[in-house]
Amino acid sequence: MRASQQDFENAMNQVKLLKQDPGNQVKLKLYALYKQATDGPCNMPKPGVFDLVNKAKWEAWNSLGSLPKETARQNYVDLVSSLSPSAEASSQGKHEADEKAQKSKDIVVTSEDGITKIVLNRPTKKNALTFEMYQDIILALKNASTDNSAITVFTGTGDYYCSGNDLTNFTSAAGGMEEAASKGAVVLREFVNSFIDFPKPLVAVVNGPAVGIAVTLLGLFDAVYASDKATFHTPFSHLGQSPEACSSYTFPKIMGSAKATEMLLFGKKLTAREAWAQGLVSEVFPDSTFEKEVWTRLKGYAKLPPNSMRISKELIRNNEKEKLHAVNAEECTTLKAKWLSEECINAIMNFVSRKAKL
């Protein structure tokens, strides 16, 4: 049976009542079917390349070609009914279950031999950091700061240490880019603060390549051990972004402004030995013996008197905490604006549509 005009109007009202955002792809499909059902085939000029939102809408509508209005109306009603409360409830349940599973599997935290180990465990995506992973790490650091361990260690599963921020965090966020950027800036600030304020020795065991925020954060670690297979890459300009995790302050301080510029502005990728020569890495190990040597050493360090290590860290780091918090706040404000820039949106779209690899 064909959907009536009344069915169509009911479906339009139902869309407004959806409790869960159906995602951008579904919203584009709904828009296209609505326009086709009411105006017929796409009759608008194609928006310019930088008008990303209207261009996506135009493309969705135009892709329907000469689909008859009645068929578009029927397809619209069918699509909305697949998002109806019962369907929504079951997909919401699934979403919540997925989220819980993700929370427990993408970051694995264990505590043994005086060491709390925080493992980035998303190897199929090169351990790219999702929105949930940022939050899980904040929580893991909070717990580690008061648990019985003497030191806390970050490492990654698989061939990468971490490929940085998951570039789909923004494209998959509910709400518009503005909302995602505001939320992103808040989460990023809290995330970096939890590293600035972490009271115990914090060690990175860099098992493979590190990109973006996984590299910049290293300036806030107390020791960095790297496999000779690791590389260090901060392609912020390529992504239309700017440095974060206090690296605009820590990197020039660690390696001097000329070398920091090559990394942070020009995206020069360093080998593990180059990163060691610049003072970003404490020591480089052959990949074949990396795990064995590093963990043996860390187990030894974890036996040292914990309060003494904590107080020494305080002496080394406390003088500049205030400065670091101020730098973090400024970097987050700058990044929030950059995330909404054409340069950044285009770079992310290129990655998502597989046109560019860094």
Ligand SMILES: CCCCCCCCCC/C=C\CC(=O)SCCNC(=O)CCNC(=O)[C@H](O)C(C)(C)COP(=O)(O)OP(=O)(O)OC[C@H]1O[C@@H](n2cnc3c(N)ncnc32)[C@H](O)[C@@H]1OP(=O)(O)O
């Ligand atoms: C509301 C939102 C709030 C979010 C909170 C915001 C906080 C933001 C903080 C900081 C902002 C930016 C700092 C950065 O980290 S910038 C750096 C970002 N990273 C990158 O640009 C790296 C992109 N990835 C690559 O260039 C390549 O994937 C690679 C790492 C060089 C590896 O290449 P490869 O050929 O060996 O492997 P590949 O097939 O590409 O990867 C395997 C799968 O993994 C996916 N993947 C890898 N890295 C990322 C990533 N960063 N984001 C998303 N997905 C990633 C890749 O797409 C492959 O997936 P699939 O198998 O095709 O499905």
